[in-house]
Amino acid sequence: MLKDCLEVFKRQMQQVKEKGRAEDALILDSYIPADGCYISVNSDGIIACQMDLKFNKKAKQMEGISQRYYGKMCFFDYHSRLVSMDKPVDPKKVIHSNNYLSFWVKQESLGNGKLNQEAIDRYFDVLKNPEKKYAKSKDRQMYDYIAAQIDEINVEKLEWCRDWVKKHIFSLEDMGISLSGKNYLKIFFEDTEERYIQEEQRYLITKIFNKNDYNQEIDGKIWGLPNDNLGMNQKKPYMAHKTRKTELPYMITAEDAVLQRKFFDYLYNQASAGKVNIYIDPEKGEISAFSKEEKMQKDFTGYYLYVQKGKEVQIMHQDVIVDYRYHLRKRFQYINVFDRKTEEELYRDYGTVGQMESLLNEILFSKWLVTNYFTPVDELQISGETARNLIWSRDAIFAWLYKNETQNISGILSKVSVNMIKDSIKNGYISKAVKQFNLKCSLEEYFSGGEPMSTDYESIRKELRRKIQSKETEQITSDEEYYYAVGQLVNYFISLSKAKDKKHSLANPFFNIKNNQALKDKLRQYFIKYNYQLKCSGTWFNNLYAMICNYTKAEKTDQNSMIAGYINNNILYQKKNMEEQVNE
Template sequence: MLKDCLEIFSEELRRAEKETGDGDRLVLDTYVPADGTYVLVDSYGQVRSYTIKMDKKKRIVEQNPEDREARKKICFYDYHSRLVSMDKPQDPKKVIHSNNYLSFWVKQESLENGKLDEAAIDRYFDVLRNPREKYKKPQDRKMYDYIVKQIGDVDQSKLERNRVWIKENIFQLGKWNVSLSGKNYLKIFFEDDEKIYITEEQRYVMTKIFNKNDYNLEIKNEIWGLPNDNLGLNAKKPYMENKTRKLAVSYLITPEEAALQRKFFDYLMNKANLGETDLYFDTVEKKVIAKKKGEMIQSDFKGYFIQIQKGKEVEIHHQDTIVDYKYYLMKPFRYQNVLGLEDKEERYRDYRNKKELQGVIDEVLFSSWLVRNYFTPEEKLSVEGELKRNLVWSREAIFAWLYKGLEVNMDRILHSVCMNMIKNSVQNGYTTKMGQQFNLMCSLQKYFEGGCDMSERYTEIRKNLKEKINGSGECEIETDEEYFYAVGQLVYYFISLSKSKEKNHSLANPFLVATENEVIRRRLRQYFMKYNYQINFARQRFNRMYAMVDAYILEKKIDQEYLLGGYIGNNLIYESTKEAKEEI
């Protein structure tokens, strides 16, 4: 899939080349230099300094003073002066972190702790003066000879001029009004033609671009090597080798392909720095769409998806192929007010796209913990208990459904989450939340399974029970659903009679965890014996409901959904006119 994504990225580069004349602008326009002090030295040795800082919360780059042209120049110089990694430095002692004689990077603390001195400066420029001498292994020298044929030798006069400037000024930057904080980077760039920066970068990169030159092969006068991005293979990691093949390395590419792949991972790092960690590669339009966490593509989509995170290097944490994603729902999701609850925020309405539907599920079921934690490692989640358990268990499937169009088993998964979270809300006394969650469960069931309108079904049950407990003739419960709804009503009524200062919904737990009807019937009798001293003999509604429940013979298994519906819904025993309430 990486190769497929690279092909689409190449199309984006070509498009940028056509529009701006420079394909690298696709990467440079989103490039974020590291926090620190940046110094530009012109051809006369004069200095301009800037500070750059990334606001990690707002994902905004702050620069002082504000100078767009200087910022653009700094980004270009900085991008082309980076090391492939700290394991592949120009300075053997890793004090200086740049890759060519036109730039000089050092941690500001190295100016104070003695790590940077004239010997270190000479060590760095001596390596750059004759790069081939650094490469002792034949494979490394072969890579250097490969690139030097294309770009020529080092400009020794410029190198020595820059060496002298650094020695004379690096410890006296105060005279140029350069302010140092003592931390982050100090990066000095000698202004020059951009082509020279690119040339000197290639001199370094092409010798380091592969994971290890020992793995390189030469086939028909062309060098092939193991790429360095998101891949580690060395003597300490023999398990990374493919032992079933004659060639143990996973795959080989040319230096040109490796350069493209490096540019691609640079692009991914830029996106990660900006918080755009969800990337979609459109195989129809041949373009890359970058989104922040929780943002969705608001159109149909076919292609590839990768989810990235910033670490020591950019890390691909998740990848998948998306066959036929639809942003708009095939049919509207109707969030029904099954229990007839108060609706000040107007939640109960039609939702027509996945972003709106995700918002309801996130808020009602997961208390807004879902969207921002689709890929958060379990050990880093700051939520605990039932919410964490259900979040970890279901988030991958919910993401696949909402972001990739994979709907398999979503009805079962969401029903289980709804039931678990309703019970959790009951146990914790979240009265408003449990009603919203119950309504959502019924609405999702209707959305996935179709069939009768759940709101009408519960209205019918309530109407039938209301007529029976307010009537005067013989009556009986007719269905299992009606039976469990009545049980829920009785459980709530009994708990409401408690004289405890704090009436907790946890008193309903024995009914919510019951797996046999005999347990429910026995518990109802126990509650009746406990609270019957408060129940007036003439309370018709209670008497008729309890009698019907006690007489009913269950036909199927326990249905906790209807029991919860009866428990959460407005209690029919209390529902009456003022005179009737006084009677009760």
């Protein structure tokens, strides 16, 4: 799959080149330099430009940009980077750039003694005589391979840069440069773009593979193990293929390794800007990047990558998406099952993946879903029931919304809904539980093909209210009505509690009961516990409790109807003729 993604990326770079721009413009257009002080020195040794760059993570943009020089500074910076801090030019890792036209150092090193004349000479000596650094046969093979393709080192320019650094690096304030003492100090000596690229290549090709000891030369081309998201060492013995003659997971040419590195550079830029969702369309040759909160707003078939920024960019998840459609094949109707005529804006039709995802994200997962599809379990910043249900269901939800895989999604969302409803009730968030219950019922109706729900709670409520106001005790006629009535009665009992810290978790024993006789026994316990507050003349309560006691047909516990009765407004507290209330 990575190879297919690279082909699309290569086509995009070629398209950029055909428009008269450098092929690296695809990377540089989204390039984000590290925070720090950037200095450009011209051929006369004069500072031509100085910028204090900082990336504003909230606004997702660079601060301190000089429009005239920013593009050039990004070019210099991009072509002066190390492959990693494990592959430095300076063996003591004080200086972090890769060629003699640039000089990077942490500002703190200027004052703590790490940067001195010896360190400066150490850096430039390596660049002046790279053959000494690459004395090992395999390393020397890589250096000779690239040295034959580029110009020789401009020793005169190298020494000029060395002298400038030695003379001015510790007295930049005299030249009008004010340093904060934090982040990077990066000095660039102006030269042609070709020279910068060549000097980068002199370093890069010798370091492009994971370890040159693994390299093999075949038909004049050098093959090796790439660096990106891959490594082989004593800590990763599982990466070796012990049953093959060559133990490496896979090998690519140096040219392909350079292309792959550029692709990962592009991904790193996107991740740095918060655009972690990458969509690659092989047919159209397009690459699109979106933040966690954004959505691809068109139909799509191709490759999907979820990336994360660390010391390097990491591909945390990859998949092939066959038939993503931004607009739902069938519109979802979010209804209030207790009052279908409600005008609350939340209860309406939803027609896109983005809208559906936002609804699930807010109602069921308290806004933790969208940003945590692929977050490792040990890095989740939530716990409890929300975390457990998120971990259990997020793969299925992603597959449903983004890959149109509906297998088991109905049952999974139903189970999650029940769990989250119970959790909301336990924590006293009844209005939230109502919304979650309505979503659960709406999802069941949606996945049933649009068939109306078998249980009409609005009608049950109206009928139950009529019955409790009757002068004679009537009968409950269905299991749904019975369990709804039980939920109302449980809610009423708990409302009578005199406890200072009254919790809805008192209802949990009722929700978890599987046997109807055990349920009636539990209700009797609560009646005995709270009957000192109940007047014999309380007709509404007497009728409700009598109807529940008299109903014997219930077989399987209907947890949905019991929860519906519990979280809905209690009919025993509603006014009769706007004046008379129960027990008065």
